[in-house]
Amino acid sequence: MIQQFDSLLQMMEAFPDEQTCVDHLRAIRWKNGAYCPHCGSTKVYHFSDKLSHKCGDCRQRFSIKVGTIFEDTKLPLRKWFIAIWLITSHKKGIASTQLAKDLKITQKSAWFVLHRLRYAARTQSFAAPLEGDVEVDETYVGGKAKNKHGGRSGGGSGVAGKAIVMGAVERNGGVVASVVPNTDRETMEEFVDNAISPKVTSVSTDEHQGYRRLALKYPHGTVHHSKKEYVVGNTHTQTIDGYWSQLKRQIIGIHHFVSKKHLGRYVAESSWRYNRRHVGEGERVNALMANATGRLTYKALIA
């Protein structure tokens, strides 16, 4: 059984020490039975220290943290659990400087913890493919917000020094967002094709030239923002605008600046939270833990 909790206090009471945290991770990661992180074998022996296991096939010894974002961490799991609570429950996430103070760890260590948690949030499959009424838009992050839509001609690599993020949101549903290299028609269409289902009821965009051929595949409506036209019947981009302002409040308000290199992870963090905005806070913590498979090393992060 997987332990449930709905406040930070309750979570800390449920997991008073390292062993209860380990037991919780095991309950989540092995909810369909124990398996070896090295070879996948389900022939797993449990040692009496309650922390280590051995594979009956490849003979390797391992803990529940092996093969996850927690592998090799020197921090107690309780600190990780608090970090997970904070990043999943605060609408704008948390700054590494703040987390460092809250957990009494160095800022470097807090920064690494948060990036590993963003790495766990990277999976986009939760929301895609979007159906129903969908809004698609692109936005620029970093630098000055001048000339947001890249001009009449479309295409090009956007505004100097800025990163381009594309997003698609299902009204009353989930969001899919990612950093794209440019606003060429091919790039934008590829994003749309991956994010939305061919069965969508409608697709709303602005007048960017990259969207001009969407009508060949989807029921596509356009609003002309340059003519101050924002809503035409069912066609508008107000839901995705709401998501963009949330993303920008996170990036500008909390982190002040995010390098292009790491932007994708911040976008993953924000869309992960958005897609679980109606889910209880404790459930969000467990959901992120369930996604902890995989490793992001410090070396890879700063490379």
Ligand SMILES: [Zn+2]
């Ligand atoms: Zn094995």
